[in-house]
Amino acid sequence: MNADNSAATSFAIITGDEGNDFSPSFQPQPPLVSANRTRYSLLWEYRPTDRWEYVFHQWLGTQADALVGGGTALWTGIDQYLYWAASDTWKWGARFEWFQDTNGTRVGLNRPSNPNHVPLPGNFYSLTVGANWVPSGNFLMRPAIRWDFFGGPFGQPRLPYNDGASASQLLLGFDAIQKF
Numbered sequence: 577m578n579a580d581n582s583a584a585t586s587f588a589i590i591t592g593d594e595g596n597d598f599s600p601s602f603q604p605q606p607p608l609v610s611a612n613r614t615r616y617s618l619l620w621e622y623r624p625t626d627r628w629e630y631v632f633h634q635w636l637g638t639q640a641d642a643l644v645g646g647g648t649a650l651w652t653g654i655d656q657y658l659y660w661a662a663s664d665t666w667k668w669g670a671r672f673e674w675f676q677d678t679n680g681t682r683v684g685l686n687r688p689s690n691p692n693h694v695p696l697p698g699n700f701y702s703l704t705v706g707a708n709w710v711p712s713g714n715f716l717m718r719p720a721i722r723w724d725f726f727g728g729p730f731g732q733p734r735l736p737y738n739d740g741a742s743a744s745q746l747l748l749g750f751d752a753i754q755k756f
Contacts, residue, residue, distance in 0.1 A: 581623065581624065581625075582621075582622075582623045583620070583621065583622045583623070584619075584620075584621045585618070585619060585620045585621070586617075586618075586619045587616070587617070587618050587619075588616065588617045589614070589615070589616040589617075590614070590615055590616075591612065591613070591614040591615075592612070592613065593610040593611060593612060593613070594610060594611070594612075594613035594639070595610055611639065611640035611641035611642065612638075612639075612640040613637065613638070613639045613640070614637065614638050615635065615636070615637035615638075616635060616636055616637075617633065617634075617635040618633070618634045618635065619631065619632070619633050620632045620633075626661070627660055627661045627662075628658075628659070628660055628661075629657075629658070629659040629661075630656070630657065630658050630659075631655075631656070631657040631659075632654070632655075632656055633654065633655040633656070633657075634652075634653070634654050635652065635653055636650075636651070636652040636653075637650070637651045637652070637682075638650055638651075639681065642679070642681050643679055643681070647679075649678070649679040649681040649682075650678040650679060651675070651676060651677050651678060651679075651681070651682045652675075652676050652678070653673065653674055653675040653676065654673070654674050655671065655672075655673045655674075656671065656672050656673075657669060657670070657671045658670050658671075659708075664710075665709060665710050665711055666707060666708070666709055666710075667707070667708040667710075668705075668706075668707050668708075669704075669705070669706060669707070669708060670703075670704065670705045671702070671703070671704040671705075672701075672702070672703050672704075673700075673701065673702040673703075673704075674699065674700070674701055675699070675700040675701075675702075676698070676699050676700075677695075677696065677697055677698065677700065678697060679695070679697055680695025680696050680697035680698075681695065683695075683696045683700065683736060695734075696726075696728065696734055696736050697728065697729060698726055698727055698728030698729060699726070699727040699728070700724065700725075700726055700736070701724070701725050701726070701727070702722060702723070702724045702725075703722070703723045704720050704721070704722040704723075705720065705721055706718055706719055706720025706721065706750075707719055707720075713755075714754065714755040714756070715752070715753070715754055715755070716752065716753040716755075717750060717751070717752045717753075718750055718751050718752075718753075719749075719750040720748075720749055720750065721746070721747070721748050722746070722747045722748075722749070723744065723745075723746050723747075724737065724744060724745045724746075724747070725743060725744040726743045726744065727743075728743075
Protein backbone atom coordinates (compact mmCIF):
# COMPACT_ATOMS: atom_id res chain seq x y z
CA MET A 577 0.00 0.00 0.00
CA ASN A 578 1.02 3.62 -0.43
CA ALA A 579 2.03 6.17 2.16
CA ASP A 580 -0.87 8.11 3.65
CA ASN A 581 -1.36 11.85 4.04
CA SER A 582 0.50 12.74 0.86
CA ALA A 583 -0.26 15.21 -1.91
CA ALA A 584 1.48 15.87 -5.21
CA THR A 585 0.93 18.06 -8.24
CA SER A 586 2.40 18.47 -11.70
CA PHE A 587 1.93 20.84 -14.62
CA ALA A 588 2.99 20.37 -18.25
CA ILE A 589 2.61 22.43 -21.40
CA ILE A 590 3.48 21.58 -24.98
CA THR A 591 3.26 23.92 -27.94
CA GLY A 592 4.37 23.97 -31.56
CA ASP A 593 3.23 23.53 -35.13
CA GLU A 594 0.99 20.51 -35.76
CA GLY A 595 -1.18 19.36 -38.63
CA ASN A 596 -4.77 20.57 -38.45
CA ASP A 597 -6.39 17.15 -39.06
CA PHE A 598 -8.67 18.43 -41.82
CA SER A 599 -10.25 16.14 -44.35
CA PRO A 600 -11.23 17.81 -47.65
CA SER A 601 -14.38 15.64 -47.65
CA PHE A 602 -15.79 17.56 -44.68
CA GLN A 603 -13.96 20.88 -44.51
CA PRO A 604 -12.60 22.66 -47.58
CA GLN A 605 -9.13 23.35 -46.23
CA PRO A 606 -5.82 22.37 -47.80
CA PRO A 607 -4.56 19.04 -46.41
CA LEU A 608 -1.62 18.95 -44.00
CA VAL A 609 -1.77 22.61 -43.02
CA SER A 610 0.35 23.23 -39.92
CA ALA A 611 -0.45 25.79 -37.28
CA ASN A 612 0.24 26.28 -33.59
CA ARG A 613 -1.26 23.70 -31.24
CA THR A 614 -0.90 24.25 -27.49
CA ARG A 615 -1.99 21.89 -24.73
CA TYR A 616 -1.50 22.07 -20.98
CA SER A 617 -2.16 19.48 -18.31
CA LEU A 618 -2.53 19.93 -14.55
CA LEU A 619 -2.56 16.95 -12.17
CA TRP A 620 -3.26 16.87 -8.44
CA GLU A 621 -3.08 13.68 -6.39
CA TYR A 622 -4.11 13.28 -2.75
CA ARG A 623 -3.82 10.24 -0.47
CA PRO A 624 -5.54 10.94 2.88
CA THR A 625 -4.94 7.37 4.14
CA ASP A 626 -3.04 4.30 3.01
CA ARG A 627 -6.26 2.91 1.44
CA TRP A 628 -7.73 5.96 -0.35
CA GLU A 629 -6.36 7.92 -3.32
CA TYR A 630 -7.92 10.77 -5.34
CA VAL A 631 -6.55 12.17 -8.60
CA PHE A 632 -7.76 15.32 -10.39
CA HIS A 633 -6.58 16.03 -13.95
CA GLN A 634 -7.55 19.17 -15.88
CA TRP A 635 -6.32 20.04 -19.36
CA LEU A 636 -6.99 22.44 -22.21
CA GLY A 637 -5.94 22.50 -25.85
CA THR A 638 -6.08 24.99 -28.72
CA GLN A 639 -5.27 24.71 -32.43
CA ALA A 640 -4.79 27.82 -34.56
CA ASP A 641 -6.37 27.90 -38.04
CA ALA A 642 -8.42 24.79 -37.29
CA LEU A 643 -11.88 26.13 -38.17
CA VAL A 644 -13.44 26.55 -41.58
CA GLY A 645 -12.51 30.04 -42.67
CA GLY A 646 -9.81 30.29 -39.98
CA GLY A 647 -10.06 30.68 -36.25
CA THR A 648 -8.78 28.79 -33.24
CA ALA A 649 -10.35 25.53 -32.08
CA LEU A 650 -10.70 24.84 -28.35
CA TRP A 651 -11.10 21.63 -26.35
CA THR A 652 -10.90 21.00 -22.62
CA GLY A 653 -11.54 18.30 -20.09
CA ILE A 654 -11.45 17.06 -16.52
CA ASP A 655 -10.72 13.53 -15.34
CA GLN A 656 -11.24 12.44 -11.73
CA TYR A 657 -10.19 9.14 -10.19
CA LEU A 658 -11.02 7.64 -6.80
CA TYR A 659 -9.32 4.45 -5.63
CA TRP A 660 -9.80 2.27 -2.57
CA ALA A 661 -7.25 -0.42 -1.76
CA ALA A 662 -9.03 -3.42 -0.25
CA SER A 663 -5.72 -5.23 0.20
CA ASP A 664 -2.21 -5.36 -1.24
CA THR A 665 -3.54 -7.26 -4.28
CA TRP A 666 -6.99 -5.66 -4.88
CA LYS A 667 -7.74 -2.00 -5.58
CA TRP A 668 -11.20 -0.77 -6.61
CA GLY A 669 -11.56 2.38 -8.64
CA ALA A 670 -13.99 4.81 -10.23
CA ARG A 671 -13.28 7.40 -12.92
CA PHE A 672 -15.42 10.27 -14.19
CA GLU A 673 -14.33 12.15 -17.30
CA TRP A 674 -15.72 15.22 -19.03
CA PHE A 675 -14.43 16.32 -22.44
CA GLN A 676 -15.72 19.36 -24.28
CA ASP A 677 -15.00 19.56 -27.99
CA THR A 678 -16.14 23.16 -28.31
CA ASN A 679 -15.80 23.40 -32.10
CA GLY A 680 -16.17 19.76 -33.07
CA THR A 681 -12.58 19.48 -34.29
CA ARG A 682 -11.19 16.72 -32.00
CA VAL A 683 -13.73 13.88 -31.93
CA GLY A 684 -13.51 11.86 -35.14
CA LEU A 685 -10.82 14.21 -36.46
CA ASN A 686 -12.99 14.87 -39.52
CA ARG A 687 -11.78 11.78 -41.37
CA PRO A 688 -13.90 10.42 -44.26
CA SER A 689 -13.83 6.93 -42.67
CA ASN A 690 -15.70 8.18 -39.57
CA PRO A 691 -19.37 7.10 -39.93
CA ASN A 692 -20.55 9.50 -37.22
CA HIS A 693 -21.08 12.53 -39.45
CA VAL A 694 -18.59 14.91 -37.90
CA PRO A 695 -18.20 17.56 -36.67
CA LEU A 696 -19.53 16.63 -33.24
CA PRO A 697 -19.24 19.70 -31.01
CA GLY A 698 -20.45 19.11 -27.50
CA ASN A 699 -19.77 17.52 -24.15
CA PHE A 700 -18.62 13.93 -23.84
CA TYR A 701 -18.86 12.15 -20.48
CA SER A 702 -17.58 8.81 -19.26
CA LEU A 703 -18.11 6.92 -16.01
CA THR A 704 -15.98 3.83 -15.35
CA VAL A 705 -15.82 1.46 -12.38
CA GLY A 706 -13.59 -1.53 -11.99
CA ALA A 707 -10.93 -3.40 -10.10
CA ASN A 708 -7.16 -3.66 -10.28
CA TRP A 709 -5.84 -7.10 -9.37
CA VAL A 710 -2.10 -7.39 -8.78
CA PRO A 711 -1.33 -10.97 -7.69
CA SER A 712 2.41 -10.39 -8.15
CA GLY A 713 4.71 -7.42 -8.65
CA ASN A 714 4.83 -7.84 -12.43
CA PHE A 715 1.23 -8.69 -13.41
CA LEU A 716 -1.90 -6.49 -13.40
CA MET A 717 -5.43 -7.31 -14.57
CA ARG A 718 -8.18 -4.67 -14.76
CA PRO A 719 -11.80 -5.65 -15.48
CA ALA A 720 -14.12 -2.65 -15.86
CA ILE A 721 -17.53 -1.40 -16.96
CA ARG A 722 -17.78 1.98 -18.71
CA TRP A 723 -20.71 4.18 -19.68
CA ASP A 724 -20.15 6.95 -22.25
CA PHE A 725 -22.77 9.61 -22.95
CA PHE A 726 -22.95 12.76 -25.06
CA GLY A 727 -24.56 16.16 -24.66
CA GLY A 728 -24.38 18.14 -27.87
CA PRO A 729 -25.86 21.51 -28.79
CA PHE A 730 -29.65 21.68 -28.58
CA GLY A 731 -31.26 20.32 -31.73
CA GLN A 732 -28.08 18.79 -33.12
CA PRO A 733 -29.03 15.67 -35.10
CA ARG A 734 -25.53 14.20 -34.97
CA LEU A 735 -24.76 11.50 -32.41
CA PRO A 736 -21.34 9.96 -31.72
CA TYR A 737 -22.12 6.31 -30.87
CA ASN A 738 -23.49 3.27 -32.70
CA ASP A 739 -22.60 4.73 -36.11
CA GLY A 740 -24.40 7.97 -35.36
CA ALA A 741 -27.60 6.41 -33.92
CA SER A 742 -27.07 6.82 -30.17
CA ALA A 743 -26.06 9.41 -27.56
CA SER A 744 -24.62 6.75 -25.21
CA GLN A 745 -22.87 3.41 -25.08
CA LEU A 746 -22.02 0.78 -22.46
CA LEU A 747 -18.75 -1.13 -22.59
CA LEU A 748 -17.42 -4.12 -20.68
CA GLY A 749 -13.74 -4.79 -20.91
CA PHE A 750 -10.52 -5.76 -19.25
CA ASP A 751 -6.84 -5.53 -19.87
CA ALA A 752 -3.87 -7.42 -18.54
CA ILE A 753 -0.34 -6.07 -18.23
CA GLN A 754 2.68 -8.32 -17.86
CA LYS A 755 5.92 -6.52 -16.92
CA PHE A 756 9.27 -8.03 -17.84
